[in-house]
Amino acid sequence: MKYIALTTVLGIAYLSGCASTSAPPRELVEARAAFSRASQGPAARLALVDLHNAQGELERAERSFTEAPGSDVTRDLSYVALRRAQTVEARGDTLQADQERERAEQERAALTGQQLTQTQTALQRSQQQLQNTQQTVALTQTQLAAERQRRMEAERQAAAALESLRRVAAVREEQRGTIITLSGEVLFATGESALLPIAQQRLDQVARALIDQGARHLVVEGHTDSRGSPAANQQLSLARAQSVRAYLISRGIPEGQIEASGLGPSRPVAPNETAEGRANNRRVEIVVSPAAGVAR
Amino acid sequence: MKTLTRLMMFASLALVGCGGTAASTARMGATQAAIRSAGEVGAEREPTAALHLQYAREQFTQAEQLSRSGEGERAERVLARAEADAELALALSRRSASISAAGQAASEVREARSRPTPTSTPTPPAAPPTAPQPTP
Numbered sequence: 001m002k003y004i005a006l007t008t009v010l011g012i013a014y015l016s017g018c019a020s021t022s023a024p025p026r027e028l029v030e031a032r033a034a035f036s037r038a039s040q041g042p043a044a045r046l047a048l049v050d051l052h053n054a055q056g057e058l059e060r061a062e063r064s065f066t067e068a069p070g071s072d073v074t075r076d077l078s079y080v081a082l083r084r085a086q087t088v089e090a091r092g093d094t095l096q097a098d099q100e101r102e103r104a105e106q107e108r109a110a111l112t113g114q115q116l117t118q119t120q121t122a123l124q125r126s127q128q129q130l131q132n133t134q135q136t137v138a139l140t141q142t143q144l145a146a147e148r149q150r151r152m153e154a155e156r157q158a159a160a161a162l163e164s165l166r167r168v169a170a171v172r173e174e175q176r177g178t179i180i181t182l183s184g185e186v187l188f189a190t191g192e193s194a195l196l197p198i199a200q201q202r203l204d205q206v207a208r209a210l211i212d213q214g215a216r217h218l219v220v221e222g223h224t225d226s227r228g229s230p231a232a233n234q235q236l237s238l239a240r241a242q243s244v245r246a247y248l249i250s251r252g253i254p255e256g257q258i259e260a261s262g263l264g265p266s267r268p269v270a271p272n273e274t275a276e277g278r279a280n281n282r283r284v285e286i287v288v289s290p291a292a293g294v295a296r
Numbered sequence: 297m298k299t300l301t302r303l304m305m306f307a308s309l310a311l312v313g314c315g316g317t318a319a320s321t322a323r324m325g326a327t328q329a330a331i332r333s334a335g336e337v338g339a340e341r342e343p344t345a346a347l348h349l350q351y352a353r354e355q356f357t358q359a360e361q362l363s364r365s366g367e368g369e370r371a372e373r374v375l376a377r378a379e380a381d382a383e384l385a386l387a388l389s390r391r392s393a394s395i396s397a398a399g400q401a402a403s404e405v406r407e408a409r410s411r412p413t414p415t416s417t418p419t420p421p422a423a424p425p426t427a428p429q430p431t432p
Contacts, residue, residue: 076373083348083380090387097394104401111408118413 022069027078028061034085043092046099050088057081154214161212168205177216177289180206184224184240184282193239195247203244207251210288217289218258220245225278226265238262244284319363319371327356327375330382337389345388352381 035058038044043051061077068074162178165171170181187199195203210218222237222244241260249255270277331352339345355378362371 072370073373076377079377080380083377083384087380087384087387090384090391094387094391094394097391097398101394101398101401104398104405108401108405108408111405111411115408115411115413 024065024069025075025078027075027082028065031058031061031078031082031085034082034089038085038089038092041089041092042096043088045092046095047088047091050091054081054084054088057084158213161209164212165206165209168202168209177287180286180288182206182244182284182286183279184284185279187244187284188240191236193236193243195243200247203247204251206286207248207253210248210286211252213288215254215257218248218253219287219289220248220258220260221267221285221287222260222262222264223267223269223281223283223285224265225281226268226272227278230264234262234264236262237264240284244286248286317366317368319359319368319375323372323375324356324359324363327352327359327379327382330379330386331356334382334385334389337386338393339385339389342389342392345385345392347385348381348388349385352378352385355381 035054038051038054057077058081061074061081064071064074064077162171165180172179172181182199182202186202187195189196210216220241222239222241224233224237226233238261241262245258245260248258265272265281268277268281269283270280272278272281331349334345334349334352339349355374359371359374359378362368362374
């Protein structure tokens with residue numbers, strides 16, 4: 001503002017002092033304009049000393065113009081004043097651009113810092129997730145290995161149990177499960193449903209094997225040959241199945257896991273015309289369910 | 297620097313006196329130094345700066361001739377013009393470089409602003425598995 005006022009004063013001085021005698025040289029006119037621009041631009045804020053010096057150069061030119069309007073000296077001083085004013089203007093622009101650059105660099109550094117922090121946070125989060133996942137995988141692998149071990153052990157026990165069963169009874173596999181067949185001759189006296197002493201020993205082994213096999217649903221089925229009345233046979237087969245069931249429960253098989261049914265002569269495994277066939281048909285079968293379901 | 301230049305100018309004017317003298321060696325040296333500085337900061341690469349550098353060189357040559365022919369006072373004034381042109385060439389060259397650098401910095405800020413930031417919503421950590429039940 002101060003410089004605008006100065007320019008105005010210089011202009012008035014010029015008009016009042018010398019206008020009547022001679023027109024100012026082109027360099028002086030341009031110098032005034034250049035100084036006016038410089039004093040209104042960034043230099044007025046950022047290059048005060050340079051602007052002050054340019055003002056001095058312009059004043060010298062103005063004085064020279066007052067004293068010797070058309071002289072080479074006035075033209076040369078005006079030329080120098082013009083260049084000084086242009087130089088100040090350029091320096092003002094330079095300093096302003098430098099300030100803008102510094103602000104931009106600070107902003108960029110701040111942004112980069114923020115982004116770095118965010119990236120580091122995200123990285124830490126990812127690392128934590130990775131660690132969690134690795135722990136989960138390790139735990140799963142451990143559990144899988146333990147489960148595999150348990151399965152192998154269970155299979156080994158089941159196989160051992162089956163093997164011991166095969167030593168005391170006929171064992172066969174059917175779709176409904178493992179069928180353990182015990183001859184009626186071994187278990188009961190003719191027409192009776194009470195277990196013979198030898199039968200108890202046999203059933204002890206069967207019970208141990210069944211317990212070793214793990215929790216399975218068991219059905220004890222009583223079968224007879226076709227001699228005698230069907231109703232009596234039916235009743236006898238049920239009583240025998242219940243005897244076996246009761247004994248197995250007494251040997252540790254859970255009550256809820258085992259049921260008994262009497263099938264009479266309805267499911268012969270051999271012809272009833274021969275004594276051997278009838279002997280085979282008089283039997284108790286224990287059906288060991290493959291599934292874990294238990295029903296009573 | 298400016299004060300020194302002016303002192304030298306006065307000194308040379310005193311030496312020149314009634315004419316028939318050469319321009320001061322100090323003034324010649326100062327102008328030459330200004331021209332050299334403008335060239336060193338790359339004034340040749342900026343068209344307006346290059347033009348003023350050219351003016352400065354031409355005027356310096358003119359001043360040398362005037363000095364040789366004993367027109368010391370006139371030579372001093374032409375040297376002052378040459379020096380002013382050389383300083384303007386230097387200032388224009390620096391302005392060009394500063395504006396370019398500011399533009400580059402602004403461009404880098406825009407680039408930094410548009411850079412994607414890492415996601416701020418973490419995915420939940422995987423829940424540890426429950427132990428599988430042993431098969432009977």
